[in-house]
Amino acid sequence: MSSEVDSLLSQVQGAVAAEKVTASAAENIQIWLTQPRYAAYASQVADLIKDEKWQALDDAFWTVIPFGTGGRRGRMNPVGSNAINERTIGESAQGLASYVKETVEGPLSCGIAYDTRHRSREFAELCARIMVANGIKVYFLDDYRSTPELSFLVRYKKCSCGIMVTASHNPPSDNAVKVYWSTGGQVLPPHDKAIIDxxxxxxxxxxEVVFDEAVAKGDVEICTAEVDSAFIDVVKAQKFAGPRDLKLIYSPLHGVGASAVIPALEADGFTDIEVYGPHAEPDGDFPNVPGHVSNPENPVVFDAIIDRAKQVGAEFVMATDPDCDRVGCAAPVTSDLQGEWRTFNGNQIGALLCDYVLSKKKAGGSVAADSYVIKTLVTTEMVRRIADSYGVKTHGNLLVGFKYIGGTMDEVGPDNFLFGCEESHGYLVGQYARDKDAAVASMLLAELAADCKANGQTLHERLESLWWQHGYHAEHLLNQKMEGSEGMANMKKLMAKFREQPPRSLAGLKLERVRDYKNDVIVTPDGEKSPLGGPAGDMVILDLEEGNYVAVRPSGTEPKVKFYMFTFVEPEQLSLLDMAKEAMAERIAALESELKAFAAAT
Structure with a gap:
């Protein structure tokens, strides 16, 4: 070890003693300074130490960026074990390649696609080069394409694995890789842990592989046009007959969505479609989106699109996130297109789509005794109640992440799968993919909006009719940010507190039991324990009186704890819907306030 490196490490230890850098960051900094595999980055790390950029160093090195529910995702930075850069992306690709070579027999191949984010194409080529260097053929989508099309590509080309370069709806500073198995679904246990190893x-x-040379040799096969055509064909195959008289506006939010949603809508017979101009250009800075965060879960994303709809007399608007696996929408509350418009949250869209798909399937005679829908534990129970009304089974004991929905499809058998959804605006109909698809969801939402119009009903009125039938459901998500190494420690403390000392009541509702999915146990307030029998994950659900409950989990992709609040009024107790809405809004406000206070006291 050189004297210069000794001096740098001494500086780092001094920063640890002064509590400017965490001990874990110091360990990872030492690795990047001393191990040959990180030699190309050592000078950049050294410069940061010399300039005493302690906060930047701690943020970049305090941990090794993990695989979460959606892969390996984080802030881009030229160096750092807790950042997205050439090294961490390359490690992800090489780790996947090593595991595939060890476990998969026969000719090996990998599907690769990328979105509009900064460096996405560069990272996609890097992954392709590494795969080819490992003797793995690559099928490459040579333009901005959607995550569900990558899932389809893996299945269509019978690939051993797949890589999608995207950070979904994260801020412009972020990027990521989503890793897929041969099923077309994101990697599940035990593959995920084995790949991490x-x-x-x-x-x-x-x-050593040059991308263009690999293309020339056929080791990388560009198959964009072929896969595009086949993908739209299978999306179109999910359509239902009905009216198509609808004027709609669609926004890709500067992402890839126009490559999938517009062809799907056109293939389904919709002709009066406007792509919202300010969001049409692919741009990783997401310049014309509020806060530069292209997330269709955020209602303010729709404000400008709704203004445009009023200008041109459009009847429905939709938007998809940058990699086009999530969709949001808004519609006028009444028949007055110039009046009030409202967005729908992910649970509401899920309920609307579930009822639409099941009603059409039932009318077509394609609902069998063993037909089923799938949802996650943090998705509204309204989906289950709708499915029950059609005599359809619900598989709902799933952790957060669409990969578990895809996994359940394969476990149960995809032939009787009708619909899958998660509260974060992810939906799937059809067997062609094992990930959520905003293209098929957009197509079916447009059909539903046209169907409502033909029946003299607004989409909001359709939702209200479902509430009258199945009970009023109101859900809310609170994100509690906890960034950096200190934030991670606080997240662990908070989760432990919910398990060991949960609040006895919330919003005036008594706690009936705690479902602890990490320890697979149900605990009542008096301390009685019983087996849970659920999936293993870091999540707690607090069951309250009257069918209300709160789920708590640390995010698998971002530095925050998520609180999911679920309220419910049984249909028999619904006298006035407006009164129920007001009462549940007050309940959610109280839940949020008390949960924030509980977290702050940790």
């Missing part, structure tokens, strides 16, 4: 032991990255 390989990632953590990657030495030098095999970068």
């Amino acid at each position: 390989r990632v953590m032991n990657v030495e030098a990255l095999p970068l």
